[in-house]
Amino acid sequence: MKQKILVTGGTGYIGSHTVVELQAAGYEVVIIDNLSNSNVEVLDGIEKISGIRPYFKELDCNDKAGLSLLLKEHPGIKGIIHFAASKAVGESVQMPLPYYRNNIVTLLNLLELMPEAGIKGIVFSSSCTVYGQPDVLPVTEDAPVKPALSPYGNTKQINEEIIRDTIYAGVPFKSIILRYFNPIGAHPSAEIGELPNGVPQNLIPFLTQTAIGIRKELSVFGDDYDTVDGSCVRDYINVVDLAKAHVIAMDRMLSDKSDDKLEVFNLGTGRGVTVLELINAFEKSTGVKVPHKIVGRREGDIEKVWANPEHANKVLGWTAKETVEDTLVTAWNWQKRLREKGIQ
Numbered sequence: 001m002k003q004k005i006l007v008t009g010g011t012g013y014i015g016s017h018t019v020v021e022l023q024a025a026g027y028e029v030v031i032i033d034n035l036s037n038s039n040v041e042v043l044d045g046i047e048k049i050s051g052i053r054p055y056f057k058e059l060d061c062n063d064k065a066g067l068s069l070l071l072k073e074h075p076g077i078k079g080i081i082h083f084a085a086s087k088a089v090g091e092s093v094q095m096p097l098p099y100y101r102n103n104i105v106t107l108l109n110l111l112e113l114m115p116e117a118g119i120k121g122i123v124f125s126s127s128c129t130v131y132g133q134p135d136v137l138p139v140t141e142d143a144p145v146k147p148a149l150s151p152y153g154n155t156k157q158i159n160e161e162i163i164r165d166t167i168y169a170g171v172p173f174k175s176i177i178l179r180y181f182n183p184i185g186a187h188p189s190a191e192i193g194e195l196p197n198g199v200p201q202n203l204i205p206f207l208t209q210t211a212i213g214i215r216k217e218l219s220v221f222g223d224d225y226d227t228v229d230g231s232c233v234r235d236y237i238n239v240v241d242l243a244k245a246h247v248i249a250m251d252r253m254l255s256d257k258s259d260d261k262l263e264v265f266n267l268g269t270g271r272g273v274t275v276l277e278l279i280n281a282f283e284k285s286t287g288v289k290v291p292h293k294i295v296g297r298r299e300g301d302i303e304k305v306w307a308n309p310e311h312a313n314k315v316l317g318w319t320a321k322e323t324v325e326d327t328l329v330t331a332w333n334w335q336k337r338l339r340e341k342g343i344q
Contacts, residue, residue, distance in 0.1 A: 002026040003254060004076050006119075008061050008106070009083030010054070011038040013194045014125065014183055016046055017243040018081060020192070023050040025247045030074050032067075033084065034060040037197050045191035061106035064113070071117040079250050080110060080122040085155070088201030089129070089300045092152035103155035104162070111166050114173050121174040121253030123246055126160055128181045128235070128266070128305050129153035137272070138235075138308035141179070141264050150300030160264075167262045174261045176249040181235035181268035181307050183242050185327035186334035193334030194239075195343070204328075207279065208335035211288045218290055220275050222297035225304070231275040233304035235268040238322035238330075242267055245318045252316065268307025269320040282328045 005022055009015045010031030016038075019029050023046075031043075031054050040056070047053040055074070059066050061084045071077060085103045086092065092099040107124070114122065130153065131139050132146030148154035163175050184204045186193030200206040203218075210218045223230035245267050252258060273281070279290050312318050 002028070003078040004028040004030060004074065005250060006030045006032065006074075006077045006080045007083065008032050008080065008110070009038075009085065011035065011040060011042040011056070012083055013038075013196075014239060014242060015081075015083040016042045016192045017187060017239050018083070018246045019046055019054055020049050020187065021240070021243040021247045022250070023052045023054065025251075027250070029054040030070075030077060031056045032059040032061065032070065034058065039195065039197070042192060048191045049187060049189050061109055062102065064109040067109055068113055071113060077117060078120050079254055080114070080119060081125070081246055081250065082107060082110060082122055083125045085125065087152060089150045089152050090298050091201055092150050093300045096151035099151045099155055103152075104158055107159050107162060111162070115171060119173055121176070121250070122163075123249045123253070124159065124163055124175060124177045126177050126179045127153065127156045128179050128268070128307065129302065130157050130160060130179060131305060133302050134305060137304065138270055138306050139266065140308045141266055141311050149302060153300070164262060174253045176253060177262070177264045178245060178249060179264065179266050180242060181237050181266070181305070183239045184236045185238045185240070185322070185330040187240060188330055190330070190333045190337040193331065195338065203275065203278070204331050207282060207290055208331050210292070211282070211286070211290050211332065212335050212339060216291065218279070218292040219295045220279075220292055221295060221301060223294045224297075227274050227304055229274050229276045232301055233272040233274050233306065235271060235306035236273055236278065236324050236327070237267060237269050237320050238327040241320045241322055245312065245316065248316050248318050265312040265316060266307045266309055267312060267320070268309050269324075270307055270309050271324070272304060272306035273324060278324070278328075281325050282332070285325045285328050286332045288332065
C-alpha cells in the first residue's frame with residue numbers, strides 16, 4: 001500500500017475517476033465532498049471498478065474546524081488533490097459571490113492546515129481559463145495569464161497566485177498546478193461518469209441528455225466566432241487520461257522527483273475541436289442524432305483555446321491517449337447506463 005491521499009470533491013466527475021486511478025496505483029484514498037454537485041452513490045461505482053470502497057466523509061471544505069478534525073482522525077495523509085470547487089462559467093457570471101467563497105476559502109483552509117498535518121504536497125485542479133483568449137495557439141505554460149472573462153476563471157487565477165505566494169514564503173510542502181482543458185467522457189466500464197445535479201452546465205452531459213430525450217434540444221452558444229464553423233473551439237480530453245495525470249503528479253511530489261517546489265502543467269490533447277464538430281463526431285460515433293439550435297453567445301465564453309501539451313508529455317511522461325470519438329462513445333454508454341438504472 002502506498003501513502004494516504006486526501007481527495008476533496010472526490011465524488012465529483014473528475015474526482016471519482018482520479019480516485020479509481022489512485023487506488024489502482026496502490027494509494028489509500030480519503031474522500032471529502034459536500035455533495036453539492038455529486039451523489040454519494042458514486043462510491044458504489046468506484047468500488048465496482050476498483051474492488052475498494054474508499055473512506056468517505058460528507059464535509060464542506062469551507063468548514064475549517066471540520067477539516068482539521070478529519071486530518072486528526074486520519075493521520076498519515078501525505079498528499080491532497082483539491083478538486084472541490086464550483087465550476088460553471090455561465091453560472092459564475094450570474095452568481096459571483098458564492099463562487100469566490102467556495103473556490104477561494106476552501107483552498108485557504110487546506111493550505112493553512114497542511115503544515116501541522118505533515119502533508120508533503122497538494123495537486124491543484126486549475127483550468128485553461130487562466131489564459132483568457134490566448135494570443136498564440138496552441139497554448140504553452142509560458143503564455144501570459146490574462147484578465148479573467150468570468151468569476152470562475154478569476155477564482156482559478158487567484159488560487160494559483162495564492163499557491164505561488166504560499167510556496168514562495170517557504171512552507172514545508174510542494175504543489176503541482178494542473179491546468180485542464182475540457183474533460184469529457186466516462187470510465188469505459190460505464191460505472192462512473194459525469195452526473196451533475198439538476199440541469200447540466202457542461203456541454204457533454206447536456207448533449208447526451210438531449211440525445212436520449214431528457215432535454216428537448218442542445219443550445220450552441222454562438223455561430224459567429226472566428227472559427228471554421230463559427231462555434232467555439234476547445235481541447236476535449238478524456239477524463240480517464242486526465243485522472244491518470246493526477247496520479248503521476250502525486251508520485252512526482254511524494255518521491256521528490258523534482259527540486260522545484262511549484263510546477264505547472266497543461267493537460268490537453270493538442271487538438272482543437274469546435275462545438276459543432278463535436279456534435280457531428282458524437283452523431284457519427286454513436287449513430288444518434290442530437291437536436292440542437294444556435295443561440296446567442298454566452299457571457300464569459302472564450303472563442304478558441306487548445307493546449308500545447310509537450311511540457312507534460314516530456315516532464316511527466318504523460319500523454320492523452322484516447323480519441324475524441326472513442327471518448328464520446330464512453331459518454332453515451334454512461335448515459336445509457338443511467339437510463340438502465342432509472343436515474344434519468
